[in-house]
Amino acid sequence: MERINYKLKVSSSLSHLYDLRSPLEIPFRASYQDCSGELKRPSPAAMGPPPDTSKTAKIDRYNSYLGRLNSAKLLAASSHLLFRATLLTAVVLLLFLTLQSPLLPFSSSYSSSPSPHRSLLTSLSSSPSSPAGIRRSATPRHPNGLSVLVTGAAGFVGFHCSLVLKKRGDGVVGLDNFNSYYDPSLKRARQYLLARHGVLIVAGDINDSSLLAKLFALHPFSHILHLAAQAGVRYAARNPNSYVASNVAGLVSVLEAAAKSADPQPAVVWASSSSVYGLNTDSPFSELHRTDRPASLYAATKKAGEAIAHAYNHIYGLSVTGLRFFTVYGPWGRPDMAYFFFTKAILAGKPITIFRTAAGDEVARDFTYIDDVVKGCLGALDTSQRSTGVAGKKTSPAQLRVYNLGNTSPVPVSRLVAILEGLIGVKAKKNVVTMPSNGDVPFTHANVSLAAGDFGYRPTTDLSTGLRKFVKWYVQYYGIKLKEGVGGGDDDKAEGASKE
Ligand SMILES: NC(=O)c1ccc[n+]([C@@H]2O[C@H](COP(=O)([O-])OP(=O)(O)OC[C@H]3O[C@@H](n4cnc5c(N)ncnc54)[C@H](O)[C@@H]3O)[C@@H](O)[C@H]2O)c1
Numbered sequence: 001m002e003r004i005n006y007k008l009k010v011s012s013s014l015s016h017l018y019d020l021r022s023p024l025e026i027p028f029r030a031s032y033q034d035c036s037g038e039l040k041r042p043s044p045a046a047m048g049p050p051p052d053t054s055k056t057a058k059i060d061r062y063n064s065y066l067g068r069l070n071s072a073k074l075l076a077a078s079s080h081l082l083f084r085a086t087l088l089t090a091v092v093l094l095l096f097l098t099l100q101s102p103l104l105p106f107s108s109s110y111s112s113s114p115s116p117h118r119s120l121l122t123s124l125s126s127s128p129s130s131p132a133g134i135r136r137s138a139t140p141r142h143p144n145g146l147s148v149l150v151t152g153a154a155g156f157v158g159f160h161c162s163l164v165l166k167k168r169g170d171g172v173v174g175l176d177n178f179n180s181y182y183d184p185s186l187k188r189a190r191q192y193l194l195a196r197h198g199v200l201i202v203a204g205d206i207n208d209s210s211l212l213a214k215l216f217a218l219h220p221f222s223h224i225l226h227l228a229a230q231a232g233v234r235y236a237a238r239n240p241n242s243y244v245a246s247n248v249a250g251l252v253s254v255l256e257a258a259a260k261s262a263d264p265q266p267a268v269v270w271a272s273s274s275s276v277y278g279l280n281t282d283s284p285f286s287e288l289h290r291t292d293r294p295a296s297l298y299a300a301t302k303k304a305g306e307a308i309a310h311a312y313n314h315i316y317g318l319s320v321t322g323l324r325f326f327t328v329y330g331p332w333g334r335p336d337m338a339y340f341f342f343t344k345a346i347l348a349g350k351p352i353t354i355f356r357t358a359a360g361d362e363v364a365r366d367f368t369y370i371d372d373v374v375k376g377c378l379g380a381l382d383t384s385q386r387s388t389g390v391a392g393k394k395t396s397p398a399q400l401r402v403y404n405l406g407n408t409s410p411v412p413v414s415r416l417v418a419i420l421e422g423l424i425g426v427k428a429k430k431n432v433v434t435m436p437s438n439g440d441v442p443f444t445h446a447n448v449s450l451a452a453g454d455f456g457y458r459p460t461t462d463l464s465t466g467l468r469k470f471v472k473w474y475v476q477y478y479g480i481k482l483k484e485g486v487g488g489g490d491d492d493k494a495e496g497a498s499k500e
Pocket of ligand 1: 156205273
């Protein structure tokens with residue numbers, strides 16, 4: 001009986017997913033189940049006692065009573081049989097779906113911050129996440145094309161890199177956990193656009209080593225572009241462990257898979273950050289400068305990442321390139337970054353907070369346009385040498401590099417605001433305060449001569465041009481109408497910018 005009760009529980013807990021009950025089963029269960037869930041056969045007493053009149057009439061009535069009793073028994077027995085058959089079919093169907101579902105092997109149970117929109121995500125990614133779908137997405141169009149696993153592909157930089165790689169003919173598979181650090185619907189909109197270009201994003205976490213092993217077993221990726229991370233400097237005060245989970249443990253998980261699960265080992269290009277320069281005051285920042293004084297936990301995890309990368313290169317012969325991005329901005333950008341939330345606040349007529357240093361100086365950033373950063377990422381991928389490890393063992397020294405990817409011209413935040421005011425056609429309500437000591441540094445300034453020399457990195461987009469493209473995308477994406485004569489200019493509509 002316990003077994004039957006268990007099956008009943010299984011079937012009802014799944015009823016919101018698939019209605020496994022036959023239409024016949026519903027009334028059957030209603031009328032023949034007692035409150036303990038036990039299945040009952042109707043008792044003769046329930047049919048009423050035989051009436052006592054004349055003998056013949058008595059026999060007739062008794063025969064008819066027996067007939068009714070038999071048909072009731074027959075009905076009960078057949079209903080019982082039907083119920084068991086339905087349950088059996090349901091269990092078999094469930095087993096079949098579990099074994100056949102293309103999504104299950106590639107959806108992670110771990111999520112540092114579960115997305116409230118997981119069901120939509122599942123429906124978006126369920127069918128193409130079959131092994132065949134993953135292989136299709138991973139396979140380059142040309143024999144010499146790269147095959148790149150892009151972690152953080154639903155993120156700002158990952159989205160742009162994936163799109164450009166795919167467009168030039170490389171194979172790309174994304175991996176992202178769609179966490180809710182910022183609006184996950186923006187990540188899903190990026191995923192949707194990538195899907196339209198034939199790039200599949202597997203929903204999963206970089207800490208899920210069995211998922212990574214499965215991906216490498218499915219396809220021999222030539223490169224990993226590892227961009228998944230917990231970004232943002234200030235959020236570390238609220239959720240420090242998310243930085244350790246994604247930027248330290250997650251990086252180790254990715255490098256472990258690259259070193260030990262993948263055959264052949266891929267070359268790894270990953271995102272470090274300009275924040276590793278921390279309290280460095282030499283300017284412009286060069287890769288030769290000190291990076292042992294991080295000013296935030298975020299910076300410390302990126303610095304730890306560079307040390308971890310060194311160890312995996314040294315022990316396993318992994319080819320590893322770290323890229324130190326400098327304040328990347330542009331269309332499809334990150335809502336937690338100043339240029340993005342300033343735009344939102346200015347449009348809403350809300351005040352914005354601008355920081356000054358304790359000495360009263362302006363805070364400045366080497367704002368780098370997304371297209372320039374994408375070129376840098378592709379340059380690093382294209383010049384990566386092969387890893388040298390075989391079966392988890394290094395056979396010879398492997399390439400280990402680190403590069404600044406910046407714009408080489410820091411701009412004060414007040415200038416950023418002035419450009420946005422001009423583009424939006426609204427004056428910002430500014431609230432100027434002294435910068436709190438929560439991890440931000442007063443200025444950043446990149447020296448990019450190393451990247452220029454090794455793969456021709458040359459940023460070409462100034463802040464006004466880049467912000468114009470950003471504002472144009474922003475108003476299209478969020479469906480905002482600007483005053484006549486202001487906005488993003490005459491460029492073509494940003495791809496996929498409309499939410500509709
Ligand atoms: N944007 C910048 O200005 C900037 C500057 C310096 C460094 N970086 C670095 O560049 C990389 C990309 O940054 P971005 O601006 O695109 O950030 P982003 O937050 O838009 O993208 C990161 C993506 O990684 C995913 N992710 C996070 N943790 C994950 C995990 N454990 N498993 C799977 N997916 C996970 C997120 O869902 C997100 O989609 C990050 O490593 C970031 O630290 C960015």
